[in-house]
Amino acid sequence: MPGAALVTAPSIPTAPVTPAILDRLRAIVGDKGLILDEQDKRPFVTDWRGELAGQAAAVVRPANTAEVSAVIKLCYDSGIAVVPQGGNTGLMGGATPWPAHRGIVLSLGRMNRVLNVDPVGYAMTVEAGCILQTLQETAARHDRFFPLSLGAQGSCMIGGNLSTNAGGVQVLRYGNARNLVLGLEVVLASGEVWDGLRALKKDNTGYDLKHLFMGAEGTLGIITKAVLKLWPAPKDVCTAWLAIRDPRAAIELLSEAHAASDDNVGSCELMSRACTDMVLRHIPGTQDPLKAETEWYLLLEWSSARPRQDGAGMSDRMEQFLADQLEAGRVLDAVIAQTEAQSRNMWRIRESVAEASRAEGPGLSYDVSVAISGIPEFIDRGLKAVLDILPTIRPYPLGHIGDGNLHFSFMGPKGMDRDTLTQYSAAITRVVNDLITSMAGSISAEHGIGIEKLDELQHYRSRTELDIMRTIKRALDPKNIMNPGKVLRLE
Amino acid sequence: MPGAALVTAPSIPTAPVTPAILDRLRAIVGDKGLILDEQDKRPFVTDWRGELAGQAAAVVRPANTAEVSAVIKLCYDSGIAVVPQGGNTGLMGGATPWPAHRGIVLSLGRMNRVLNVDPVGYAMTVEAGCILQTLQETAARHDRFFPLSLGAQGSCMIGGNLSTNAGGVQVLRYGNARNLVLGLEVVLASGEVWDGLRALKKDNTGYDLKHLFMGAEGTLGIITKAVLKLWPAPKDVCTAWLAIRDPRAAIELLSEAHAASDDNVGSCELMSRACTDMVLRHIPGTQDPLKAETEWYLLLEWSSARPRQDGAGMSDRMEQFLADQLEAGRVLDAVIAQTEAQSRNMWRIRESVAEASRAEGPGLSYDVSVAISGIPEFIDRGLKAVLDILPTIRPYPLGHIGDGNLHFSFMGPKGMDRDTLTQYSAAITRVVNDLITSMAGSISAEHGIGIEKLDELQHYRSRTELDIMRTIKRALDPKNIMNPGKVLRLE
Numbered sequence: 001m002p003g004a005a006l007v008t009a010p011s012i013p014t015a016p017v018t019p020a021i022l023d024r025l026r027a028i029v030g031d032k033g034l035i036l037d038e039q040d041k042r043p044f045v046t047d048w049r050g051e052l053a054g055q056a057a058a059v060v061r062p063a064n065t066a067e068v069s070a071v072i073k074l075c076y077d078s079g080i081a082v083v084p085q086g087g088n089t090g091l092m093g094g095a096t097p098w099p100a101h102r103g104i105v106l107s108l109g110r111m112n113r114v115l116n117v118d119p120v121g122y123a124m125t126v127e128a129g130c131i132l133q134t135l136q137e138t139a140a141r142h143d144r145f146f147p148l149s150l151g152a153q154g155s156c157m158i159g160g161n162l163s164t165n166a167g168g169v170q171v172l173r174y175g176n177a178r179n180l181v182l183g184l185e186v187v188l189a190s191g192e193v194w195d196g197l198r199a200l201k202k203d204n205t206g207y208d209l210k211h212l213f214m215g216a217e218g219t220l221g222i223i224t225k226a227v228l229k230l231w232p233a234p235k236d237v238c239t240a241w242l243a244i245r246d247p248r249a250a251i252e253l254l255s256e257a258h259a260a261s262d263d264n265v266g267s268c269e270l271m272s273r274a275c276t277d278m279v280l281r282h283i284p285g286t287q288d289p290l291k292a293e294t295e296w297y298l299l300l301e302w303s304s305a306r307p308r309q310d311g312a313g314m315s316d317r318m319e320q321f322l323a324d325q326l327e328a329g330r331v332l333d334a335v336i337a338q339t340e341a342q343s344r345n346m347w348r349i350r351e352s353v354a355e356a357s358r359a360e361g362p363g364l365s366y367d368v369s370v371a372i373s374g375i376p377e378f379i380d381r382g383l384k385a386v387l388d389i390l391p392t393i394r395p396y397p398l399g400h401i402g403d404g405n406l407h408f409s410f411m412g413p414k415g416m417d418r419d420t421l422t423q424y425s426a427a428i429t430r431v432v433n434d435l436i437t438s439m440a441g442s443i444s445a446e447h448g449i450g451i452e453k454l455d456e457l458q459h460y461r462s463r464t465e466l467d468i469m470r471t472i473k474r475a476l477d478p479k480n481i482m483n484p485g486k487v488l489r490l491e
Numbered sequence: 492m493p494g495a496a497l498v499t500a501p502s503i504p505t506a507p508v509t510p511a512i513l514d515r516l517r518a519i520v521g522d523k524g525l526i527l528d529e530q531d532k533r534p535f536v537t538d539w540r541g542e543l544a545g546q547a548a549a550v551v552r553p554a555n556t557a558e559v560s561a562v563i564k565l566c567y568d569s570g571i572a573v574v575p576q577g578g579n580t581g582l583m584g585g586a587t588p589w590p591a592h593r594g595i596v597l598s599l600g601r602m603n604r605v606l607n608v609d610p611v612g613y614a615m616t617v618e619a620g621c622i623l624q625t626l627q628e629t630a631a632r633h634d635r636f637f638p639l640s641l642g643a644q645g646s647c648m649i650g651g652n653l654s655t656n657a658g659g660v661q662v663l664r665y666g667n668a669r670n671l672v673l674g675l676e677v678v679l680a681s682g683e684v685w686d687g688l689r690a691l692k693k694d695n696t697g698y699d700l701k702h703l704f705m706g707a708e709g710t711l712g713i714i715t716k717a718v719l720k721l722w723p724a725p726k727d728v729c730t731a732w733l734a735i736r737d738p739r740a741a742i743e744l745l746s747e748a749h750a751a752s753d754d755n756v757g758s759c760e761l762m763s764r765a766c767t768d769m770v771l772r773h774i775p776g777t778q779d780p781l782k783a784e785t786e787w788y789l790l791l792e793w794s795s796a797r798p799r800q801d802g803a804g805m806s807d808r809m810e811q812f813l814a815d816q817l818e819a820g821r822v823l824d825a826v827i828a829q830t831e832a833q834s835r836n837m838w839r840i841r842e843s844v845a846e847a848s849r850a851e852g853p854g855l856s857y858d859v860s861v862a863i864s865g866i867p868e869f870i871d872r873g874l875k876a877v878l879d880i881l882p883t884i885r886p887y888p889l890g891h892i893g894d895g896n897l898h899f900s901f902m903g904p905k906g907m908d909r910d911t912l913t914q915y916s917a918a919i920t921r922v923v924n925d926l927i928t929s930m931a932g933s934i935s936a937e938h939g940i941g942i943e944k945l946d947e948l949q950h951y952r953s954r955t956e957l958d959i960m961r962t963i964k965r966a967l968d969p970k971n972i973m974n975p976g977k978v979l980r981l982e
Contacts, residue, residue, distance in 0.1 A: 121862050165695050176693065179670070192955050202667065202860045202896045203933040204656050204706055205948055206940060206978060207960050211702030215695055232749075258723075262753070262797060306753060369693045371612050405693045442694040449697060457696055464683050468967070469698050475966035476959070487697060 007454050011491065012484040014102045015079040017057035025060055025104075028070045033110070035059035044105045047096040048089050048152075049358060052451065054097035056083065056105045063110050064127075065185060065193060065224045071106060072222065073191025081481050082106050084218035086160025087131065089152035091354070091367075092450025094164065094217045094486050103481070108159045111224065117142050122230040123182060123199045128159025128223050135228070144230040145305075147174035151351035159223045165215035167446030169267045169350070172402035174231070176446070178214040185225035186213050189477040199227045212472070217448050218483040220476045232305035237266075238314035239343040240322065241289035242298040242334040247401070248376040249330035250298050254402055257300065260321040264314060266303035268402035269350050272296060275396040278411065279349050282356040286349050289342070292333050299350050353398060357409065362418040364393075364425055365409040366432045370441030372404045378439060382408055385431040390424050392416075405445040408432060433460065449487045458489055498945050502982065503975040505593050506570040508548035516551055516595075519561045524601070526550035535596045538587040539580050539643075540849060543942065545588035547574065547596045554601050555618075556676060556684060556715045562597060563713065564682025572972050573597050575709040577651025578622065580643035582845070582858075583941025585655065585708045585977050594972070599650045602715065608633050613721040614673060614690045619650025619714050626719070635721040636796075638665035642842035650714045656706035658937030660758045660841070663893035665722070667937070669705040676716035677704050680968040690718045703963070708939050709974040711967045723796035728757075729805035730834040731813065732780035733789040733825040738892070739867040740821035741789050745893055748791065751812040755805065757794035759893035760841050763787060766887040769902065770840050773847040777840050780833070783824050790841050844889060848900065853909035855884075855916055856900040857923045861932030863895045869930060873899055876922040881915050883907075896936040899923060924951065940978045949980055 017025070026034055035041050036058055044059045046052065062068045075082050081103030085095040097105055111129035118124065119142040126135060132153040139146040148161060150168035160166075162184070166177045174180065183198040186209075196210055213221050244250055250270050257265050273295050280286055290297075302314040318336055325331040337343035357363055370378050383395055392413035399406035410428075412421040433443045437460055449457050458466065469488050473480075480490060508516070517525055526532050527549055535550045537543065553559045566573050572594030576586040588596055602620035609615065610633040617626060623644040630637040639652060641659035651657075653675070657668045665671065674689040677700075687701055704712050735741055741761050748756050764786050771777055781788075793805045809827055816822040828834035848854055861869050874886055883904035890897035901919075903912040924934045928951055940948050949957065960979050964971075971981060 120864055165699070167693050167695075171693065178699070188955075188959070192958075194955050194959060195953060196956065198933070199862065199931070200860050200933050200936075201894045202658050202662065202891075202936040204658075204937055204939045205933055205935050205944075206706075206952065206956070207711075207963060208656070208669070208702055208706050209956070209959055211699055212963075215697075215699050220698075259797065263795075304754075306750065369691050371690065373611055400693075403692045440690070442689070442691050442696055444696050445691075445693040446695055448695045453696075461697065462686060464679075464685050465687065465697070465700070467683075468679070468685060468700055471966050472698060472703075472963065475962050 007451055009098050009100055010485040010489050012098060012100060013079050013081045013479065013481055014100070016102050017080060017104060021074065021078055021080065022058065024074055025058065025071060028074070029060055029062050029067050033061045033063060033067070035061070044085060044088065044107060045097055047093050049091060052093045052096045054099050054101050056097045056101055057103060059105045059107055061107045061110045065187065068106070068187045068222060068224055069191050069193050072187050072189070075103065075481055076190050076479060079479055079481065080104065081484050083483055084108070084163070084222045086128065086157030086163070087152065087155045089156040090160065090164060090450060091447045092452040094448055094450030094483070095160065096451065098485055106222065108157060108224070114138050115225070119144055119230070121199065124228045124230055125197065125225065126158055126228060127225055128157060130158050132156050132158055132161060139230055140233060143233045145233045146180070146228060146230055148177055148180055151354055158226060162214050162223050162226055163216065163218050164448045167400065167403070167405065169269060169400060171400060172268060173266055178211060180229050181210060181214065181226055182229055183227035184210045184213060184223055186221040186223050188221045189479065189482050197225060197227055217450060217487050219473060219487050220482060234303040234305060236304045236306060236308040236314045237301065238318045239301045239337040239346055240318055240334055241346050242300060242322070243290055243292040243294045243332040244296050244298050245330050245332060246296055246376070247379055250296065250401055251372055251375060253298065253325055253330050257321065261302040261314065261317055264302045264304045265402070267299065267301040269299040269398070270296065270401045271299060271350065271398045272396055274394065275353060275398045276349060278360055278396055279352050279356040282359040283348070283352040286352065287345055289335050289346050290333055294332055299346055357411070360411050362412040362416065362421045363410055364421070364428060365407060367405070367407055367445050367447040368432070368436040368441055368443060369403065369405045369445035370436060370439050372401065374439050374441065375401055375404065375406060378406065378436065378441070382432060382435055385435060386410065386428050389427050389431065429456070451486060454487070454489060457487070498942055500589050500591055501976040501980050503589060503591060504570050504572045504970065504972055505591070507593050508571060508595060512565065512569055512571065513549065515565055516549065516562060519565070520551055520553050520558050524552045524554060524558070526552070535576060535579065535598060536588055538584050540582060543584045543587045545590050545592050547588045547592055548594060550596045550598055552598045552601045556678065559597070559678045559713060559715055560682050560684050563678050563680070566594065566972055567681050567970060570970055570972065571595065572975050574974055575599070575654070575713045577619065577648030577654070578643065578646045580647040581651065581655060581941060582938045583943040585939055585941030585974070586651065587942065589976055597713065599648060599715070605629050606716070610635055610721070612690065615719045615721055616688065616716065617649055617719060618716055619648060621649050623647050623649060623652060630721055631724060634724045636724045637671070637719060637721055639668055639671055642845055649717060653705050653714050653717055654707065654709050655939045658891065658894070658896065660760060660891060662891060663759060664757055669702060671720050672701060672705065672717055673720055674718040675701045675704060675714055677712040677714055679712045680970065680973050688716060688718055708941060708978050710964060710978050711973060725794040725796060727795045727797060727799040727805045728792065729809045730790070730792045730828040730837055731809055731825055732837050733791060733813070734781055734783040734785045734823040735787050735789050736821050736823060737787055737867070738870055741787065741892055742863055742866060744789065744816055744821050748812065752793040752805065752808055755793045755795045756893070758790065758792040760790040760889070761787065761892045762790060762841065762889045763887055765885065766844060766889045767840060769851055769887055770843050770847040773850040774839070774843040777843065778836055780826050780837055781824055785823055790837055848902070851902050853903040853907065853912045854901055855912070855919060856898060858896070858898055858936050858938040859923070859927040859932055859934060860894065860896040860936035861927060861930050863892065865930050865932065866892055866895065866897060869897065869927065869932070873923060873926055876926060877901065877919055880918050880922065920947070942977060945978070945980060948978070
């Protein structure tokens with residue numbers, strides 16, 4: 001990923017956290033809600049990738065919405081900047097304070113209660129600090145399914161997922177995070193609490209405010225609670241790992257999979273050989289599902305809420321489908337997971353890519369999206385363009401191709417250090433983003449803008465659109481205390 | 492419905508359309524784009540129900556986005572109020588100018604081109620003045636399905652549907668109008684054009700602006716184009732009309748229908764005997780599907796994108812399901828449509844209710860929503876409360892119960908004129924809305940706020956929420972020229 005050294009820090013509020021204000025913070029959250037020691041603050045002021053390091057006067061960890069509200073009101077009155085933070089697993093630096101930040105990081109991590117589960121009403125009310133995996137397990141215990149699934153689910157928190165409109169591996173059928181929400185509770189920049197915790201499917205009573213806060217990456221307000229939608233629990237799941245002819249075959253496969261699975265395609269993830277090898281190299285306990293040496297693979301999962309029907313269940317259908325696709329030359333080899341462990345291994349490979357890349361060394365990664373039919377063309381033209389600039393860079397593309405979302409990723413050339421690689425990143429970023437934009441695609445499919453894509457957003461979005469966003473930002477956060485300098489440049 | 496005589500007109504801009512401005516309008520849209528004659532203006536300044544009559548200096552009908560932009564810029568510069576209008580089929584007066592309105596009505600009706608259909612990409616780009624039924628037929632011609640379906644579909648326009656986040660009879664599976672959209676083009680209050688016409692499923696590049704304009708009922712900007720999502724065309728559809736035990740049976744039926752239909756429930760509409768009789772009375776060509784005299788009915792439709800499988804198609808499954816439910820005592824009698832004509836008859840009854848009620852005479856109707864499990868309780872308590880106030884009022888409840896949305900409707904007592912009925916409406920509105928609010932429901936499930944529920948919104952929404960909406964309104968429309976006095980009171 002491009003280093004944030006390439007992004008000039010915008011001007012942000014610099015009112016300090018004086019001793020008097022620190023006392024008032026302590027009066028609100030108690031000592032247990034404050035982290036002041038430099039070492040203890042470190043995990044909160046650096047990003048997960050280890051590429052950005054900022055600072056903060058204090059990390060504040062409220063226990064409930066009332067404390068969040070009081071803290072924000074104090075910050076608002078004093079003009080102190082606030083960086084809201086969930087699990088700090090983001091990849092764009094959106095939850096990391098700038099080096100010049102003099103305010104606080106507000107961590108939601110202690111607000112981790114599931115407040116209500118309504119299986120009959122298919123809804124669940126939770127605090128923003130709940131870890132995603134915990135929510136998945138809670139839903140499962142009630143014979144329900146909460147579809148949001150991504151690699152970081154063991155540490156990311158739902159508030160952050162909603163603030164970034166997270167994507168993940170189940171978007172194909174269920175949509176992005178904003179599609180999984182019925183209501184929100186949000187603390188505004190003034191400290192006021194907006195209670196939008198409604199659980200209704202149909203409610204046309206004024207502007208739909210929740211969609212404003214979701215995807216705003218903490219720059220308009222802090223999500224403190226959410227009412228999440230639940231679905232019936234999957235009862236019949238079949239996971240397969242396919243060696244395929246090429247990316248175009250993947251798209252043809254997916255198109256036919258809808259009918260073959262009786263509209264039960266859950267996930268369709270493209271993996272390159274290089275990507276799989278990188279994971280096998282660094283992540284202990286993972287095994288190559290297939291002994292294949294070919295270039296492209298597909299992780300395909302079908303999932304039905306109906307119990308397995310003899311002879312017509314997901315695995316029966318998958319077997320028939322794979323046989324047909326082998327005959328058609330789209331599939332070269334395939335294995336269907338026979339056990340829970342085999343399925344988990346396949347998923348672990350897919351979900352550990354970010355972790356493996358961190359261990360591998362310096363690299364660049366572009367989270368882009370385009371119409372599904374454009375994926376093969378983008379891969380071809382993109383690889384050509386990037387290798388033209390740096391022939392020894394090592395591609396390892398992968399992605400949620402069913403949504404048109406590719407993680408167009410590269411390991412740096414063998415032996416090249418981070419600083420040297422960074423010298424190439426501006427040029428590479430430009431050709432990749434120019435290409436995706438020329439194909440009517442997006443420069444950030446799911447990871448958001450944060451710090452990393454501040455200038456890219458400025459470059460590619462129309463003046464009119466940026467102005468509307470600035471207008472809304474200034475209206476809802478007139479003192480610019482909410483995660484300042486992220487997503488949008490105000491000047 | 493409560494008369495707008497009960498809603499005090501807010502203050503709205505009163506800059507007049509001077510002869511000079513009229514000349515400039517004529518220069519933009521031509522004579523063919525202007526309606527000035529009082530008689531010709533009448534359909535545009537009165538609402539569909541015939542209950543509200545306002546005025547306008549001119550009805551302006553641009554041919555394209557550039558003309559809309561120029562008209563709005565002129566109005567913005569001169570402070571002239573604009574009422575955007577689609578098919579003028581709304582039920583809350585949102586598209587009707589106030590009696591004190593001195594500005595224009597801007598009708599999107601000439602902008603009715605389908606710009607692009609992408610069957611492979613499951614998307615369709617259209618202008619805002621396209622009639623909904625036309626879009627349904629266009630999708631069908633390409634073997635695709637656009638799910639938005641409501642009674643007014645022969646006259647309503649997609650721009651209005653999106654501005655009001657319309658619901659309809661397919662929400663159960665596909666969601667509200669805002670769920671059917673990938674991108675928008677919007678003319679802002681300044682006249683600037685925001686081009687958000689993207690067709691990507693995943694695109695996290697800043698704030699999601701389209702969700703702000705959808706459901707804003709024209710008060711934040713004018714939708715001029717949209718990229719709509721398409722779905723596979725239904726191949727196997729089964730429609731049935733059921734005489735059921737009571738509303739609670741309807742909910743139990745629906746719950747079991749998901750499994751019985753293999754997750755293919757398309758629509759589930761509750762109809763009372765009184766409602767059905769009212770339609771049969773007034774709408775020529777409709778026939779009672781069942782010779783039953785019982786109180787409650789369900790229109791149930793199952794629909795699959797897979798071709799009919801012998802012995803396991805939708806109608807086979809429906810037969811089995813109805814047999815089981817008859818045995819369980821939830822269904823008293825039922826008929827499955829055997830022909831296209833029989834199915835259309837069933838749907839015509841459901842979709843003609845508003846038209847029939849207009850012919851029947853004065854009445855009151857409450858478009859509410861609540862958790863599905865609360866519907867029977869709401870009906871019981873609501874009927875009791877309303878009949879307490881006016882014992883001779885005649886209920887005809889119906890609704891999209893699968894979404895928890897009830898149209899809690901009443902014909903006035905036999906022989907009572909509109910003015911007399913209006914004397915009761917404030918008290919009846921209060922008990923109905925108090926009841927639905929106490930059950931954590933919504934006072935406007937799908938019809939929006941418009942004029943009719945201005946004060947109700949003020950009454951039931953928190954001060955904080957109203958303030959956020961006002962803040963956004965003032966930021967995006969500082970001169971308050973966009974459909975002023977609708978949805979929100981600014982003072």
